[in-house]
Amino acid sequence: xxxxxxxxxxxxxxxxxxxxxxxxxxxxxxxxxxxxxxxxxxxxxxxxxxxxxxxxxxxxxxxxxxxxxxxxxxxxxxxxxxxxxxxxxxxxxxxxxxxxxxxxxxxxxxxxxxxxxxxxxxxxxxxxxxxxxxxxxxxxxxxxxxxxxxxxxxxxxxxxxxxxxxxxxxxxxxxxxxxxxxxxxxxxxxxxxxxxxxxxxxxxxxxxxxxxxxxxxxxxxxxxxxx
Ligand code: HEM
Ligand code: HEM
Numbered sequence: 001x002x003x004x005x006x007x008x009x010x011x012x013x014x015x016x017x018x019x020x021x022x023x024x025x026x027x028x029x030x031x032x033x034x035x036x037x038x039x040x041x042x043x044x045x046x047x048x049x050x051x052x053x054x055x056x057x058x059x060x061x062x063x064x065x066x067x068x069x070x071x072x073x074x075x076x077x078x079x080x081x082x083x084x085x086x087x088x089x090x091x092x093x094x095x096x097x098x099x100x101x102x103x104x105x106x107x108x109x110x111x112x113x114x115x116x117x118x119x120x121x122x123x124x125x126x127x128x129x130x131x132x133x134x135x136x137x138x139x140x141x142x143x144x145x146x147x148x149x150x151x152x153x154x155x156x157x158x159x160x161x162x163x164x165x166x167x168x169x170x171x172x173x174x175x176x177x178x179x180x181x182x183x184x185x186x187x188x189x190x191x192x193x194x195x196x197x198x199x200x201x202x203x204x205x206x207x208x209x210x211x212x213x214x215x216x217x218x219x220x221x222x223x224x225x226x227x
Pocket of ligand 1: 010085088089092094095098112115116119120157158159161162164165179180183184186
């Protein structure tokens with residue numbers, strides 16, 4: 001089992017993740033319709049792209065939009081989680097070793113104290129995101145079992161990774177195996193669930209940005225958006 005999980009399944013899960021997300025991106029772009037959405041994507045490409053980049057970029061800055069400024073708690077826990085979620089899979093020392101060994105390329109590694117801080121911050125952020133779904137009435141009303149499943153699937157690699165690192169001791173190997181299985185389930189699930197936002201975030205923000213830049217008086221506003 002260990003050989004399978006650390007061999008073929010590792011390649012399969014990484015391939016499903018990357019090719020699956022590429023397929024989702026292609027499906028999204030092919031699903032756009034100039035006529036149905038009444039947005040002149042092609043004729044107004046230049047103006048549209050300015051809007052697309054502004055929309056993507058502003059939501060990536062804490063407090064960069066009205067939406068973030070109105071919800072300081074959400075902003076805090078969202079960024080606490082996402083900074084680690086994006087940096088750790090690529091730049092954690094343990095992961096750079098795995099990438100080098102299985103995929104033959106090396107990336108710079110974060111200092112381990114920083115990686116530990118990011119990992120713990122990510123777990124605190126996830127707890128904050130979960131508590132928001134429990135205690136903020138409008139978030140609670142919209143929450144389904146799918147949302148809880150996604151939070152659990154996401155939390156599992158973080159918790160098992162941190163436990164293996166800090167409390168592993170004699171059971172290090174077991175926690176590491178649990179970590180790898182949890183990470184593989186996460187990678188395989190991503191293209192089929194809303195975790196596909198890892199790429200679709202950029203496309204849906206770009207689409208809304210183009211919409212607002214091309215229509216809705218965008219030509220008078222430049223990149224000054226109402227959000
Ligand atoms: C299947 C691919 C993966 C493999 C083989 C793998 C392997 C490892 C290894 C070797 C460590 C180091 C443990 C140590 O320092 O003793 C680790 C830690 C960790 N991994 Fe992964 N990992 C994988 C995927 C992921 C994913 C997808 C995530 C999150 C999205 C993740 C999050 C973490 C975290 C948070 C730690 C602990 C970091 C710390 O406390 O410094 N891993 N992993
Ligand atoms: C550049 C990449 C990413 C971007 C731009 C991004 C952006 C977002 C956005 C906009 C949301 C919605 C927040 C809301 O409820 O309003 C979200 C939620 C979420 N993201 Fe990401 N994300 C990225 C990568 C990741 C990664 C790598 C993971 C997992 C390791 C992840 C896990 C999650 C989870 C679990 C939620 C749901 C939180 C909840 O249920 O409240 N994201 N993300």
